[in-house]
Amino acid sequence: LKGASNTSLPIPFVKNGCLPIIGHLIPFLKDKSKFIFECQRSYGSRFFIELFSQRMIFLLDPNDWSPVIRNPNLSLPVKDFGTKTFGISRGFLDDEPIMNEIHRYFKLYLQSTESLDFLTARFSKCVRDVMIQDRARIGSHVWHPYSLLELSHRMIFEASGRTLFGDMNPLLLEKEFLLFDKKFHYFAAFLPDFIYSLFLRREMNARSSMTTYFNAHPHSNNESELVHHRAKRILEAESRQPNDLGASHTSIFWASVGNTIPATFWSLFYILRDPHALQKINEEICTHLPPFSFSDPNDKSFEFWTSGNIAKCVYLESAINEVLRIKGTPMVSRKCYQDTQISLADGTIIPVRENDMISLFPEVVHSDPNYFPEPEIYKFDRFLGKTTDAIKGLLTFGSGKTICPGRHFAKNEIKICTALILQNIDYEFLETNMNINCVKNRIGFGIAPPDCDVPIRYRYKE
């Protein structure tokens, strides 16, 4: 075993499932959750594995997380994501001044109260527009057979694309997005290049089509400030290669919908089946968020759908946080960019080499009864009065300097879709007692979609 001779770490090397050259790649890609929990049972909360020649050190005890998050030599492998996952050139990603500026834009244009309110109201309007079109297509008060994931996709995909990118038609990219998204876990696993060109050619082509589209349309009318300033800065950069703008837009496009669609699915899946949650959430939506008119083109009710008013829906907030806990299974990965050491909670010091990866796996905490009593049960009011940022161990959006900058917008998107569906749509589940799990190989990248869709029928209320 290659890794065994490498052991200079004071923590065990996992022997199960390790093959020559590729190391633990197969069990890791197949079902991360199962593999990590099995390793935890055999080796405790600290162990390491190998993926090709890279060491991946797992620290599953949340008491060990803060020295990792705070260590300046460890950070989210943004450059690997950029190149391997989205095809951005390495030279461009190495341009520190540009990258720092773009990072600043994330804070400024996704998180400031003014920008967040603008994006939130615009997103509400865009979902309303999608609903108006949909209602015109299927008619009002006519039952339409569909499925819950499709409905979540339909409500989020176009509205989110238009909110960020302005007057473009996101549906032109839908087929390519779905192809790429289905195999996203391979792109985010940073595999050797030949694997992509040999086995994932269709998905590579789909990604290229999105890049080409965005290269040809760097700006659109009514684009968000984030997209506007980012595109402008990228176009000015001397380090930029021809595809970098399109690839960077593709990365934001994916980031903005790749997790929000499954999160909305799970939110509806749990809330719609819980009469008590439905009653409480319906009451507060009715009080704080004005319904819109399907017939009045000048209706401006979406302007009241601000972050402030949405935040008044405290049961909805708690219900969404509970979805983020029960289905939020990211792997918070930090790459080591310079040899360093980490001093863990019990005083153990771990030497970490350049190129090692440290992984925290919040699902271990999200499903720990010491943190969340009866963790397997969805309790819509579990987080009443608490915010996700304040809850120790709930790391659905990552942590530290690179914590997801879109998290407040993402939560508003999920809430808006859920609220608008409750306000405007009657629905019925066509099958009860379905046993639905997450797509296993998507675990580790945020919120995994369901492994099968849930048949429903819906109709617009009169």
Ligand code: HEM
């Ligand atoms: C439910 C939805 C979402 C989930 C679960 C999610 C989760 C995450 C996670 C886990 C990270 C890595 C953080 C880290 O390891 O420190 C991340 C990064 C990021 N997310 Fe999100 N995200 C969501 C929605 C969004 C949205 C709507 C946007 C943009 C509009 C967005 C933009 C980004 C960006 C730009 C980064 C990279 C940050 C950096 O380079 O520092 N995300 N997200």
